[in-house]
Amino acid sequence: MQRERMTPDQQAEYQAALQSALDAGAQVLKEGGSALDAVKAAITPMEDDPRFNAGRGSVFTWEGANEMDAALMDGATRKAGAVTGVRTIRHPILLADAVMQDGRHVFLSGLGAEEFANGAGLDRAGPDWFATPRRKDALERLKAEQLSALDVDYKYGTVGAVVRDSHGNLAAGTSTGGLTGKRWGRIGDAPIIGAGTYADNRSCAVSATGAGEYFIRVGVAQEICTRLRLSEDPVSNAQTIADDVMAEVKGLGGTGGVILVTPTGQTIYSFNTQGMYRGRANSDGLNEVAIFKD
Numbered sequence: 001m002q003r004e005r006m007t008p009d010q011q012a013e014y015q016a017a018l019q020s021a022l023d024a025g026a027q028v029l030k031e032g033g034s035a036l037d038a039v040k041a042a043i044t045p046m047e048d049d050p051r052f053n054a055g056r057g058s059v060f061t062w063e064g065a066n067e068m069d070a071a072l073m074d075g076a077t078r079k080a081g082a083v084t085g086v087r088t089i090r091h092p093i094l095l096a097d098a099v100m101q102d103g104r105h106v107f108l109s110g111l112g113a114e115e116f117a118n119g120a121g122l123d124r125a126g127p128d129w130f131a132t133p134r135r136k137d138a139l140e141r142l143k144a145e146q147l148s149a150l151d152v153d154y155k156y157g158t159v160g161a162v163v164r165d166s167h168g169n170l171a172a173g174t175s176t177g178g179l180t181g182k183r184w185g186r187i188g189d190a191p192i193i194g195a196g197t198y199a200d201n202r203s204c205a206v207s208a209t210g211a212g213e214y215f216i217r218v219g220v221a222q223e224i225c226t227r228l229r230l231s232e233d234p235v236s237n238a239q240t241i242a243d244d245v246m247a248e249v250k251g252l253g254g255t256g257g258v259i260l261v262t263p264t265g266q267t268i269y270s271f272n273t274q275g276m277y278r279g280r281a282n283s284d285g286l287n288e289v290a291i292f293k294d
């Protein structure tokens, strides 16, 4: 993500989209709602927004489909739900929620996940809903110019939210179309509990974006939570721990970032890219959205 590649208008559009997602999550909390509900409220509008790589606007697979991944985790109970490779679910984060609520399984894939969704009463959509011209263009350029998924524009745009509610409970959710040109049923980090998504009231809630393969190998989300849980001074060390784990990702060659929230309500970002769409708000009046590092 580079400043030179974004016009001021595009930046303003992304900032407005981030602000409304943030507002939707904050509203749930203001009304005394749960962290899980706030995560879903923040993520679903971004899944509907074609600017982000989740739900509508998801990137294309090599074969030209939009296949989405999502996960949701409850820090209070460590219950979790996740789905991968779904094609007809308008809000994959809500299917992840349904898997979690059902409780029999944690992670469903492809046609099985779609079949499970039939009984969950969720909004469905056809391929035209998810497909957007600029993501199609990214696939075409990736093929024509033999670019890697990380070299086509707009590569990131996975959406996620981490929340601490007024009861002190934490939750994390992530939703994505994955990487442009993915094939062979490739699964990224986003729906893998412990890699791209993790929440535990004892330590933190984390959601990640970036080159998923590296996040899986490092086990980023759980690694951050575990280091925090075992830290003697988690409040002072939270930023350093997140930065250290992201440095490991970078050391292996991976780019991306994380958002996290801690039991005391610290809101932390760490990323090794030039920018990351992000925002944070709390009941003390903090309310900000940002794109680039500075």
Ligand code: ASP
Binding pocket: 053, 155, 156, 157, 158, 176, 177, 178, 179, 187, 188, 189, 190, 196, 208, 209, 210, 211, 212, 213
């Ligand atoms: N982490 C996602 C994946 O690897 C992609 C992204 O965050 O842009 O599927």
